[in-house]
Amino acid sequence: MSADILGNRTLTRFDVLIIGSGTGGSSAAAILTANGQNVLVLEAGPNHYQGLDDPMPANVTTTFSNDELKMRRRYFIDQDPLIEPRTFRSNDSMMDREITGDINALPKCVGGAAVHSDIKTPRFLPFDFELGTMLSSVTDANFADWPITYDQLEPFYTWAETTMGVSGVDGADPNQPRRSRPYVMGPGVPMYAALRLADGARMRGLSAFPYPMAINSRPYDNRPACNDCGFCGGYGCPTHAKGAPAVTLLRRALLSGRCQLRPETRVVRLTRSGSGMSISGVEAILPDGARMTFTADRYVLAASPIEDARLCLISDPGGPGIGNSSGMLGRNLMFHFQTLGIGIVEERMHVVRSKNVTHAITEYRGVPNDPMRPLGGIIELGGPSHPIEESFNYGISLGAAGPRLKALLRQSPMRDHLIVLTMQAEDAPQARNRVDLDPGVRDYEGLPVPRISYSNHRFELGARDFYSPKLLDILQSAGARWAFIAPVDRPAQSRHILGTLRFGTDARQSVCNGSGRFHDVDNLYCADGALFPTSSGYNPILTIVSVCARVAGDMVFPGSPERALM
C-alpha cells in the first residue's frame, strides 16, 4: 500500500478533476483521457495495488488476499465506522438519528465500491428508462423518466462490456434487451449450488441462465482466467481475473499519459467562484494531513451517491447545498430492495469453491403496471462462503458455546448447506428518502457525517409479498429441506446505492441535466450512480460505467457523446 502519486506525475494543469476513483470516476477518466483531456483523479482511500500505472501487466500486483479477517472484519477496503460513522433514521421528520455506525458504507480505496463487487453486469431493460411515464399513477413515489434512452446508451454498454471483459451467453436470458455485439467470452465454471437452484427454477417453468459478469472465463486483456478461489463478492481480486474498474478502466487512463491519480487525498470542500455559478477549486486533505487546493477547468463528482450529496452540502454551510435550486439534492436515495430466499439442503454445496453467484432468473423483473407480474428484480442464484461471519451467527446471535458451537461449525448448516436466492428489486424513489448532514455526529476530521433517512414504499413491499412464495417454491424444487424468507429492511443492507443527484430534463425536478452537468453550476458534473432517477431491478455496475462514459463523452463532444468511443 502506498500513497504515491500514480500516472503522469509531471502534469500540473488539468482539464478535468474527478473526485473518486471508483466505477464512475474510472469510466469517465478512461473516456476523457482517450479523447485528449488531462485528468486529475483524487481518491480519499488508499491504493492497494502496486504497478497500476506500469505498462507491464505482470508488474500489476495487489495486497488483496483470501483473508476473511482483513477483508471483512478489519476494514482493509471499507471505511471504519468508528471514525467515519454514518447515521440512520427511518423517517425524515422524526428524531435526529436511530442508528450510528456502518450504514451502507462502500469500499473506500482506489477502485472504489467495485473492489468488493463480484461484478455482475446485466444491462437494464428499455422500459427501465421510461418508468416516470409508465408509473406516474404510483402515489407517494417519485418515478421519473431518464433523460436518455436504452438505444442511446447501447453503444456505451457495448464499450463497457468490451473494456471490462464481460462473459455471458447471448440469448440465454429470455428478457435480454437488444445487443449490437455478442458477449466477449462465454461463461465460467458454474457453481454447484447455482446449478441446483437452476434445476429448481426450471421445474417451476423459469429460465435460469449464466449471469453476465466481468470475470474472465479465459485469459483476456492481459489478465488471467478466474480460478474460482471462492473469495469473490466482498473481496478484492488477488489475480485481477475480475475486470474491476481499477484494473480495466482506471489503468487504461493511467497508461494514457494524461492522467494523474492521488490516493489518500480526501476532498472536503468545493469552492465556488464569486458568482457562485462555477467551481473554482477543491480543498483536499493530503496523506500527511496537510491541506491543499487543486484546480481544473471542470469538476466531476464520483465519490458515491451518499458522499456526493454530502460534499455538496458541506460546501455550502448554512445554505441549501451546491446545485440545489430544485431542492432535490440528496433526495430520491434508492437501494435495491433485497429479499433473500434461504434454503438449507441435506448435502454440502461447497460454495467456497466458486464465485458467490453464477446464474440468474429475470422472469421476476416483472412488467410495469401488470398486477400479475409486479416489478421485482433479477434473482441471483448462489450462496455464502466463509466461516468467521458464520461462526458469529451461531456463537453470538444464537448464543451457542461449547460442544454445540463446535458441532454447528463442523456441520455448517448456515454456510455449507445453504442455497440462496437474492432478489434485487426495484426500489420506488421517494423524495423523503434522502441524505443530509447529521446535526451532531462528526467524523475524525470534525466534518458532519451523512445522515440517511429511508423507509420502504408499499410498491416494493408488495412485490416482496408477491414473489416470496415463488422463491420458496424454487428453493423446495431445488431440494431445500428448510426454506424461508429473510427480509432485511432497516437499515437497508444493500450496497447498491443510487440516486441523490438524479439527472433529468426538468431543472425543477432534478439536480443534473441529461449530460450529467449540474443545472445550477456551469462546470460541475456527476459521474456515478447518484444520477439514476430510478433503480431498475438489475445490478447497477455496468449501467454506471456506461452512463458515466456517456457523461464523459458528452463533455468532449457535446451532443454527440458516442464520438468519444471511436
Next chain:
Amino acid sequence: MPPPITRRVFLRVVGTTTVAAACSNPNPTPDAALDASDGMATDAVDAVARDVVLPDCGQPFCSAEERNALAAIADYILPPDATPGGAGLGAVEYVEGLLTAFDVTPPRIWAGGPFSGRQPFANADGTVGTRTPVNSFARWLPLTRTAERGWRLRIYGSAGVMGGGPNDMLLGPTEGLRALMRRALMAILNAQPGPWETATREQMTALFNGLPTDVQKALKELVLEAALAPPEYGGNRNGAGWSTINYPGDTQPLGFSLWDETMNRYRERLDAPVSTADRTPDPAPLDAETRRFLNTLTNILGGRVAT
C-alpha cells in the same frame, strides 16, 4: 455483492430467544458430543503449517494468571476434543497480538497479500503445480493515517488517544479493547470457581453467563476470529481451526478451476469439484439437534419444512 448472511441479517431472522435456546445447549446430547469428536484432517493441517511465521507478540498484555484465565474461557467457547480447543488454536496469542498490535511496526492489523504460500501455482496445462509463492501474509502492511487513527481508538479507546474519539461528547467515550479486556479478565478471575483444570462445564457456564453482555460478545468474537482467521494472525494454529470444520482456507494462487492453456478450457480439481457434488462422504452431516434447531427456526419465520 453476493448474498452474505451477515450477522445483522441473521439477528433479524432469528431475533427470538426460542430459537437461541434451541441452539444453545449447555448440556450436549450424546449425539452432539459424538459429533464434536470427528472431522479431523491431519493432512490438511500439515499442509497449512508450512511456511507460517507466527507473529512476535512483543510485550505480553496478560500476566501468566490472566493468560490461564483467557485460555480457560477460550476452551469454554470452543472446547478441545479430538481437535484443539480455543486455547490450543492460539486464542490467547491472537488476542495478545491484537491488543499489542502497535508495539511493532507496521502494526499487527493487516496481514500482507496476495498469497500465503500454502497453495501452489497451477501448471499451464491446468494441473496442480509444485511451485509455491512466498508467504506474503507473513508481512504486516502499514496503516494509512486514517486507519491508524481508527485502530488506535479501537484498541486504546478514547482515553488512550490524543483528542479522543470524534463523538465522545455526543455519544460517550469509546472503550478500547485493552480496557475491555482488563475488565473482562478481572471479572473472570473474581469469579474463578477454583483451579481451571478442575472447573466443570456447569461452573464455566455460570461464570461466562455472569459476565457483562458486552464482554461475552467480545470474548466470543475474539476466540472465533482466532480460530478461523489465517494463522499469521497468531491463532488457527497450524490451520487446525480450518481443518476442524473442513474449510480449505486461502486457496490462491491455485483455486479450484484451473485454466488449461494448451486446450483453452477449464479443468476442475477431482478432489474438490466446483460444478458437481462432492464425491466423498460428508464428514459431519447435520445431526438431530441441528435438525430440530432448523425446524424451529423455519417455523418461527413462517417458512417451509419439507417432510
